[in-house]
Amino acid sequence: MVMSSPPLSPPADPQTSVTPTPPPLGAGGFLRWMWRQLTSMRTALILLFCLAIAAIPGSVLPQRGTDPVLVQEWIDNAPTWGPVLDRLGFFDVYAAPWFAAIYLLLFISVIGCVLPRTMHHIRALRTNPPPAPRRLERLAEYRRFELSTDSDLSTAGQSTVTLDAVASDLKSRRWRVSRGDNEHGGWVAAEKGYSRETGNLLFHAALIFLLLAISYGAIFGWRGNVIVREGGGFSNTLTQYDAWGGGRLVSGDALDPFSITLTDFKVEFERDESQRGSPLLFEADVIVQPAPGEEEFTDVIRVNEPLSLDGAKVFLVGHGYAPRMIVRDAEGRAVYDDASIVLPQDGNQTSIGVIKAPDALPQLGFQSLFLPTAAVDNVRGPHSVFPDADDPAMFVSAWIGDLGLDNGVPQSVYRLDTETMTQIGLEAMRPGDVWDLPDGVGSIEFVDVQRWASFQIAHDPGKEPALIAAGVALVGLMLSLFVKRRRVWVRTSQTDSGATVVEIAALARHDEADLADDVNAVQATAEGGAR
Amino acid sequence: MTSASLAEWSNAAVYASMVVLTLSMVAFAVNFSARGTRGTQRSATVTTAMPIAVAVGAGGNEPVASPVAEVIDDPRGRRAGNIGLALAWLAFGLLLLGTTLRGVWAGRVPWGNMYEYSLSSAVAILGVYLIWSTRRDLRFLGLLVTGATLLTLGLAVTVLYTEAAQLVPALKSWWLIIHVSAAAVCGGAFTVAAAMAGLYLWRERAERKNSVTGSVAKLPTASKLDMMTYRILAFAFPLWTFAVIAGAIWAENAWGRYWGWDPKETWAFITWVIYAGYLHARATAGWRGRRAAYIALLGWVSFLINYFGVNLFVNSLHSYAGV
Ligand code: HEM
Numbered sequence: 001m002v003m004s005s006p007p008l009s010p011p012a013d014p015q016t017s018v019t020p021t022p023p024p025l026g027a028g029g030f031l032r033w034m035w036r037q038l039t040s041m042r043t044a045l046i047l048l049f050c051l052a053i054a055a056i057p058g059s060v061l062p063q064r065g066t067d068p069v070l071v072q073e074w075i076d077n078a079p080t081w082g083p084v085l086d087r088l089g090f091f092d093v094y095a096a097p098w099f100a101a102i103y104l105l106l107f108i109s110v111i112g113c114v115l116p117r118t119m120h121h122i123r124a125l126r127t128n129p130p131p132a133p134r135r136l137e138r139l140a141e142y143r144r145f146e147l148s149t150d151s152d153l154s155t156a157g158q159s160t161v162t163l164d165a166v167a168s169d170l171k172s173r174r175w176r177v178s179r180g181d182n183e184h185g186g187w188v189a190a191e192k193g194y195s196r197e198t199g200n201l202l203f204h205a206a207l208i209f210l211l212l213a214i215s216y217g218a219i220f221g222w223r224g225n226v227i228v229r230e231g232g233g234f235s236n237t238l239t240q241y242d243a244w245g246g247g248r249l250v251s252g253d254a255l256d257p258f259s260i261t262l263t264d265f266k267v268e269f270e271r272d273e274s275q276r277g278s279p280l281l282f283e284a285d286v287i288v289q290p291a292p293g294e295e296e297f298t299d300v301i302r303v304n305e306p307l308s309l310d311g312a313k314v315f316l317v318g319h320g321y322a323p324r325m326i327v328r329d330a331e332g333r334a335v336y337d338d339a340s341i342v343l344p345q346d347g348n349q350t351s352i353g354v355i356k357a358p359d360a361l362p363q364l365g366f367q368s369l370f371l372p373t374a375a376v377d378n379v380r381g382p383h384s385v386f387p388d389a390d391d392p393a394m395f396v397s398a399w400i401g402d403l404g405l406d407n408g409v410p411q412s413v414y415r416l417d418t419e420t421m422t423q424i425g426l427e428a429m430r431p432g433d434v435w436d437l438p439d440g441v442g443s444i445e446f447v448d449v450q451r452w453a454s455f456q457i458a459h460d461p462g463k464e465p466a467l468i469a470a471g472v473a474l475v476g477l478m479l480s481l482f483v484k485r486r487r488v489w490v491r492t493s494q495t496d497s498g499a500t501v502v503e504i505a506a507l508a509r510h511d512e513a514d515l516a517d518d519v520n521a522v523q524a525t526a527e528g529g530a531r
Numbered sequence: 532m533t534s535a536s537l538a539e540w541s542n543a544a545v546y547a548s549m550v551v552l553t554l555s556m557v558a559f560a561v562n563f564s565a566r567g568t569r570g571t572q573r574s575a576t577v578t579t580a581m582p583i584a585v586a587v588g589a590g591g592n593e594p595v596a597s598p599v600a601e602v603i604d605d606p607r608g609r610r611a612g613n614i615g616l617a618l619a620w621l622a623f624g625l626l627l628l629g630t631t632l633r634g635v636w637a638g639r640v641p642w643g644n645m646y647e648y649s650l651s652s653a654v655a656i657l658g659v660y661l662i663w664s665t666r667r668d669l670r671f672l673g674l675l676v677t678g679a680t681l682l683t684l685g686l687a688v689t690v691l692y693t694e695a696a697q698l699v700p701a702l703k704s705w706w707l708i709i710h711v712s713a714a715a716v717c718g719g720a721f722t723v724a725a726a727m728a729g730l731y732l733w734r735e736r737a738e739r740k741n742s743v744t745g746s747v748a749k750l751p752t753a754s755k756l757d758m759m760t761y762r763i764l765a766f767a768f769p770l771w772t773f774a775v776i777a778g779a780i781w782a783e784n785a786w787g788r789y790w791g792w793d794p795k796e797t798w799a800f801i802t803w804v805i806y807a808g809y810l811h812a813r814a815t816a817g818w819r820g821r822r823a824a825y826i827a828l829l830g831w832v833s834f835l836i837n838y839f840g841v842n843l844f845v846n847s848l849h850s851y852a853g854v
Contacts, residue, residue, distance in 0.1 A: 041815045045808055052833075059841070061795040066791070091726075094792050214790075223788060304784050315787035433780040456787035463789055477772060481656045481765045484677045 038105070047106040054102055058093030061085070064181070065092060070368055071413045102185040107208055112202045121197050128178035129189040132489035137503035141515040143523055147500040152408055158500045159185040159492040162526050166490050169525040172270030175488070177276050183498070185492030193486055196509075199479025206473035213469050217462020220254070222246035227454045228262045229322050229339050233287075235259035236312070236457065256311030261287040262300075265451045268320060277348055277387055284316050284453045298471045301455075318454035320344045321351055323394060323431075327361040330440055342370040348384040354416045356403050360442060363403045365416045369395040372449075382428075392449050397426045398437055418495055485509045488522055502526050537636035542688075544629030544649065547686050551622040552657075552677055558615035559673035563746055565608030606817035608749075612670035618660075619677060623657045626684075626735070630654055642711050649687035651711075652838075653680045655719030663763070671750050675726035706781035711775035718834060724760050726830035728824040731756035735821060756818060760827055761813060768806050775799050798837035805830040 037043055052175035062070040071091045072337045075082030089096030096424040147158060160181075167177050167188045217327030224312040228236050236259065246252055268281040285299040290309060301307045307314040322339035329335050335357045355366040368505060373386035374393035382395055401421030404411065411417060429433045429446040436443045488509040493501050504522050506515040600720040630650045634641035641647045660676040663669060727733060737743045750756065778799065783789035809826040812818035 041811060045811045045815060045818065047806050052801045052808070055797050055804075056800050059797040063792065144583075146818070257667040293846065304781075306784065306787065315785065317786055451659060458787040460788070463783060464788070467776075470779070474769065474772055475774065476588075478769050487768055503587060 006468070010443045028216065035112060037283050039109050041113075041147065041220060044106065044109050045110050047102060047109060050102045053105060054093070054099050057090050061090055061093075062093060063093065065095070069415070072410065096514050103211070108342065109213055110204050110208060114201055114208075117197070118201050119447055121194075121201060124197075124357055125194060129191040129487055131177060131178070131189055132505070136489060136491060137187065138502050139507050141506040141519050143504045143519060145523075146495065147501055147502060147527070155498050155500050156185075159494075162500070163188050163492060164498075165528070166522055166525050170488070170522070173521075177463070184494055187489060187491040189487065189489050190326075191503050193483045195386075195479050196483040196485040199476040199483065201476070203473050203476030203480055206469045206476055210466055210469035210473060213462045213465035214479070215462070217247075217460040217466065219247040221458070221460040221462060222250045222252075223456065223458040223460075225317075226454050227318075227341055227452050229259075229341070229452045230262055230265050230450050233259060233261035233429065257291050258309055258310065258311070259289045259292075260307075260314065260455075262453055263287055265319060265453045267388065267451070269386065281388070282319060282453075283315060284455075312457050313459075315456045316453060317456045317459070318344075320454075321349065321372060321392075322450045322452045322453055323353075323368070324450060325355055325366075326445040326447060327355060327357045327360065327364060327442065328355070328445075329364070329442045332443075333345075335364070335442075336358040339452075340368075341414075341452055342368060346384070347387065348373070349387040349501040350384040353413075354414055355444075356395055356405070356413070356416070358403050358405055362441070363421075364402055364437075364442060365399040365401075365403055365414050365421055366398070366444060367397045367416070371395075389449050392431060394429045395426065396429055396435065396444060396446075396447055398424050398435075398444070400424050400441060484515075486515055486518060488515075488518055488525060490522060537632055541629045541632035541636060544625050544632060545684065545688065548622045548625035549681060549688075551618050552623060552681050552684070555618035555622055555676040556674060556681060558611045559670065560620060560679055561672050562608045562612035562615055562670055563749060564669050580767065588607060590675045598614065612673065613752060614780065615673045615677070616664065619657065622677075622680075623654070623661055626650070626654050626657065640711070642715070644691075646687050646691045646692050646693045648711075648715070649683055649691055652714045652718050653683040653687070655715040655802060656680045656722045659716065659720070659763075660722050662807060667759075672723070672726055672730070672778060675729070676723060679722050679726065704781050704784060706777050710774055710777035710781055713770055713777060717767050717771045717774055718838065720763050720770070721831045721834050724763045724767065725828050727756055727760040727763065728827040729797065731824045732821065733759060735824075753820075757824070760824065764806060764809060764827060764830075771803060771806065775803060794841045798833060798841055802830055802833040802837060805833050819851035 006349065012014040018468065028271055034038075060228050062074055064071050074091075075086055078085075085091065090232075093099055097480045113186040125364065133139075135155045137144070147162065149158075150156075153161065163179065166177050166188075169192045170177050170188070175192045176194070177188060177190045179188050180186060190223075190447060222245065224241035226241050228234055236255045236257060238244055238255070262284055264285040266280065266281060266283040266285070269274060270278045270280055282303050286301055286307070287300050288299055288307065288309070289296045299307050301314060305314050320341065320343060322341045324339040325336065326334055327336035336359075340353055340355050342351035344351045349372045351370040352493075353370060355368065357364040357366075369382060371382060371393050372384065372389040373384050373391045374380045375385045382393075387466045399416065399418055400435075404417045404420055425435075425438050425440070429435055431448050434443055434445045486506055488504065488506045491503045493503075495501055504519055506517070506519050508515055626630075630641050630647075633647055633650065637643060642651050656676060657680045660669065660672065664672075730750055730795055734743075734747055734750045734756055737747040738753050751759070761854075778796070779789040782791070805826060809830060811821055812823040812826050
């Protein structure tokens with residue numbers, strides 16, 4: 001940039017002073033000083049970096065919102081630091097007060113920055129570009145040339161014709177133009193690219209609306225997860241969810257009372273050698289009842305094709321197996337009889353699960369490794385080689401003792417706390433097998449294999465406004481980065497010999513712009529218009 | 532052609548590309564170390580390779596701001612640079628072929644796992660550089676860019692190579708295709724910008740110490756490097772914004788929420804915030820130049836953490852290697 005302070009920069013420019021001024025005395029002065037500091041560009045910059053840094057711990061530490069069990073384990077394993085971090089909100093970073101403080105300050109800063117700039121911009125949109133500075137030759141893009149004398153026109157006439165031609169040409173190319181005359185000739189001043197600032201303001205304002213939309217969705221929305229076995233179903237009430245979270249103003253008792261039955265879950269995997277095992281199809285056939293007493297209808301939910309109901313959308317998010325197991329105690333009583341959900345660990349659905357039979361005496365627990373298509377090798381041990389249930393097998397390890405369910409600590413149903421238990425055996429089983437446990441403590445039967453599908457059900461009234469805000473932000477951003485805001489001046493004067501001299505100069509507010517094309521166009525018009 | 536041989540052809544093209552790229556890197560290294568400087572001396576063999584600044588009238592070529600910035604290579608160095616560029620184009624073609632064949636073999640877009648994603652990233656880095664180099668003389672950047680591309684490919688074929696081409700149906704979405712391709716192009720642009728910012732810091736230090744000699748003298752001036760870093764980031768930032776929005780739309784469609792602070796999303800956000808910081812820094816007195824360049828490097832580090840760290844070490848919904 002040639003000039004240290006280009007005339008185009010608005011007075012309400014982000015305060016760019018390098019050394020902050022000290023706070024003045026007096027309450028009013030102090031407040032005003034605080035406000036200026038908060039809305040300065042440097043503060044915005046620092047707050048942006050604070051936001052980036054503050055977001056990091058949430059990606060490293062387990063978070064309550066996604067995995068509360070893991071959080072509890074983490075805290076238990078770090079007795080000194082765990083509770084401290086917990087109290088400071090490190091296991092729920094994005095809801096922590098200090099995280100909110102940063103982005104709220106940032107947004108106050110944005111508002112404090114955008115409002116005065118908007119006022120200034122509106123004023124700028126209504127004023128005409130000012131006349132040329134006296135010394136045009138100091139600007140980066142500057143040309144000076146004499147017009148060939150024209151016998152039909154006086155010098156003054158030639159100047160007027162030239163400037164008129166330039167002005168009307170610029171106007172037709174949507175420049176804002178002002179025009180003036182002086183004793184030696186005249187001038188045209190033109191400005192273009194106001195949408196750069198408009199876009200910038202739009203962008204910052206859209207960010208504020210984005211935050212509002214997100215908050216609106218968080219306050220009035222809810223989301224739950226549920227695993228449904230084939231043939232099973234669920235209705236939209238709090239108790240049926242495996243996990244549920246709602247906004248502050250959502251009552252869990254007043255959810256839309258739809259219900260869904262999973263009639264069939266279809267999966268298909270590629271069997272061709274090169275891509276063996278890659279999934280081709282996940283499809284959940286469901287029967288939906290929008291509300292009790294209303295007519296049922298059937299639907300198919302696929303990944304990326306959720307089911308849209310009035311109050312919520314139902315998404316297919318996962319699938320797996322549920323081998324049906326029957327556990328009998330020493331007396332032959334069935335203390336467990338259910339399709340037990342196992343959780344996939346890899347692409348071939350090598351899955352692990354846990355069965356707890358607290359009613360057996362003594363209590364029984366089983367860890368299972370379920371393999372839809374079983375294989376065993378020396379390196380990887382037992383594993384599955386294909387995700388479909390071609391050749392299912394299960395490795396079951398049996399434990400006896402205290403399941404630890406009575407001490408009040410919440411336990412995952414997918415994890416066996418073996419601290420107070422002893423292992424009594426390990427067995428490989430196929431569907432139909434019955435394993436009589438050692439010492440006659442009971443038996444376990446592997447009946448058959450079913451599937452499960454997991455659904456996420458969500459209601460977010462803020463997402464459409466959020467999308468609109470994000471779209472506006474993107475458009476504003478592109479305007480603000482790609483539009484060149486620039487001024488062009490054309491001035492005529494006379495030489496001593498009576499010829500008309502034309503000077504053209506251009507200036508951009510930002511140093512990235514290349515103004516040669518604009519000046520070339522103006523020069524062509526000036527030369528053409530005088531002829 | 533059987534699918535097995537398609538995969539083999541893909542691998543062969545990738546390896547061939549790496550060989551050509553290595554030669555290209557050597558040529559760029561010669562170009563860089565050969566004697567001759569930009570601007571500080573004038574000799575008779577000069578300037579024909581560069582668009583000459585057009586003073587008045589006819590536009591066309593991008594005018595070079597000041598004659599001091601003109602390239603004054605010795606002929607040997609210039610030839611090496613041209614060879615490097617030509618080889619880089621050849622390597623780019625081979626890489627594009629390899630990546631496309633991989634996609635044809637898999638019957639889908641070639642980013643189902645980290646191996647394929649690395650191939651696409653390498654295409655993006657090299658592509659951004661080469662396309663930009665059609666508009667400017669960027670031979671000084673060739674060494675770093677070919678190096679970064681080779682490193683990406685090296686990691687891809689050694690550490691990340693996977694035969695199994697798993698593609699969960701979750702990836703069958705137009706939004707995801709848009710999201711990933713935009714992110715890959717951004718990755719290329721961020722990498723090129725980081726290389727540029729690194730060179731800026733080197734050159735700026737030399738200018739400050741008044742010791743612009745040797746290889747550093749072959750670089751454009753610090754203020755030009757700063758400007759070019761800005762240009763590429765001003766292109767990449769809206770694209771990154773768009774990539775994040777597209778990702779959110781797809782996440783809403785597939786998982787039922789558009790934002791969940793999943794580690795991948797978190798680092799995408801951090802990266803976005805850092806580059807927003809970069810743009811603000813350039814508009815703030817006292818933060819231009821050196822500090823802005825450090826921020827550009829920081830943004831790139833954050834992008835890399837998102838790419839490698841989150842895919843390999845963190846349990847994220849985005850870890851497609853398995854599930
Ligand atoms: C949520 C926080 C913010 C974000 C994400 C953000 C983002 C951005 C981005 C991406 C740009 C680049 C567009 C351009 O260069 O024209 C920008 C420009 C700008 N921002 Fe912000 N901004 C934030 C807060 C603020 C605040 C608090 C201020 C007031 C001090 C501010 C003032 C500006 C100004 C004046 C520009 C134009 C810079 C230029 O001359 O290029 N921003 N902002």
